[in-house]
Amino acid sequence: GAVVSQHPSRVICKSGTSVKIECRSLDFQATTMFWYRQFPKQSLMLMATSNEGSKATYEQGVEKDKFLINHASLTLSTLTVTSAHPEDSSFYICSASWTGTDTQYFGPGTRLTVL
Amino acid sequence: ELKVEQNPLFLSMQEGKNYTIYCNYSTTSDRLYWYRQDPGKSLESLFVLLSNGAVKQEGRLMASLDTKARLSTLHITAAVHDLSATYFCAVDSMDSNYQLIWGAGTKLIIKP
Numbered sequence: 182g183a184v185v186s187q188h189p190s191r192v193i194c195k196s197g198t199s200v201k202i203e204c205r206s207l208d209f210q211a212t213t214m215f216w217y218r219q220f221p222k223q224s225l226m227l228m229a230t231s232n233e234g235s236k237a238t239y240e241q242g243v244e245k246d247k248f249l250i251n252h253a254s255l256t257l258s259t260l261t262v263t264s265a266h267p268e269d270s271s272f273y274i275c276s277a278s279w280t281g282t283d284t285q286y287f288g289p290g291t292r293l294t295v296l
Numbered sequence: 297e298l299k300v301e302q303n304p305l306f307l308s309m310q311e312g313k314n315y316t317i318y319c320n321y322s323t324t325s326d327r328l329y330w331y332r333q334d335p336g337k338s339l340e341s342l343f344v345l346l347s348n349g350a351v352k353q354e355g356r357l358m359a360s361l362d363t364k365a366r367l368s369t370l371h372i373t374a375a376v377h378d379l380s381a382t383y384f385c386a387v388d389s390m391d392s393n394y395q396l397i398w399g400a401g402t403k404l405i406i407k408p
Contacts, residue, residue: 217339219396225331225339274396276339285333287386287398 184208185277187288194265195296202260202291204275210255211277215285216248219272231258265295298323298391302384302399310407312374317402319368319385326389328368330359333382333401342370342383375406 184207194200204214213232217225229245231237231252239245247269249261258277262269272292276285299322309315319328330342343352345361345368352359356379358371368385385399 225329225341227339272396285339287396290396 183286185211185275185286185288187273187275187291189291190289191292191294193294193296196266197264199261199263200265200293202262202273202275202293204258204260204277204288206256206277206286209277209286210279211258212255212280213278214252214258215276215278216250216258216260217274217276219274219290225274228260262293265293267295269293270295298325298387298389298397300385300387300397300399302402304402305400306403306405308405308407309375311376314374315372317370317372317383317385317404319370319399321366321368321387321397323366323391324389325363325366325387327387328361329386329388329396330368330370331384331386333384335381339384372404377406377408380404380406 186205186207188203192200215230216228218228219225227240228243228248229237229239229250231250233252233255237250247263252258270293272290274288274290276287278285301320303318328345331339332342333339343359348363350361356373361368370383382401382403384401386396388396
């Protein structure tokens with residue numbers, strides 16, 4: 182149980198376009214979802230935390246207008262990279278948890294390449 | 297298919313003791329990561345291991361990588377209470393299209 186999926190697993194887009202990444206909890210209701218970013222050969226960096234039905238809390242240095250996070254339901258959160266640029270190319274990972282647990286369940290990640 | 301197995305999944309130990317968490321993976325990996333997660337909080341990166349024989353140490357934690365055995369270990373020396381957390385290993389490789397494959401995590405409780 183406690184499976185998290187992400188879609189797409191890989192996306193290539195042109196500079197200036199927007200890309201939406203979906204994170205779904207498949208067999209549980211995720212009251213909290215986290216979005217991470219990983220640069221090549223580096224570790225994960227937390228971008229934001231989102232609770233269902235409320236605005237996401239962004240980490241310092243993360244542009245909220247550029248990385249739009251929506252957590253409209255208990256099974257789905259989306260990250261939209263707006264007006265993507267090559268420096269946004271990275272590996273984006275979500276995780277999900279629910280109230281009462283201290284465990285996060287991680288998605289497989291989405292590799293974004295901006296040309 | 298790339299799989300990652302951690303053991304033990306749960307570990308309760310006394311302060312001052314030494315212990316090792318094991319992370320086995322099924323195919324070649326490019327990188328192996330160790331993370332710490334405190335209850336209700338996000339991941340904290342501990343180590344990134346890139347090559348066979350790599351050893352990294354930070355305080356009471358030491359991680360090593362044996363790519364031939366497809367095994368990484370996280371060794372805890374003279375454990376203290378504030379090391380209580382859940383520890384995850386993860387690997388990525390060309391085989392996984394560089395997606396992270398996660399271990400199930402090891403919940404470590406260190407009793408005073």
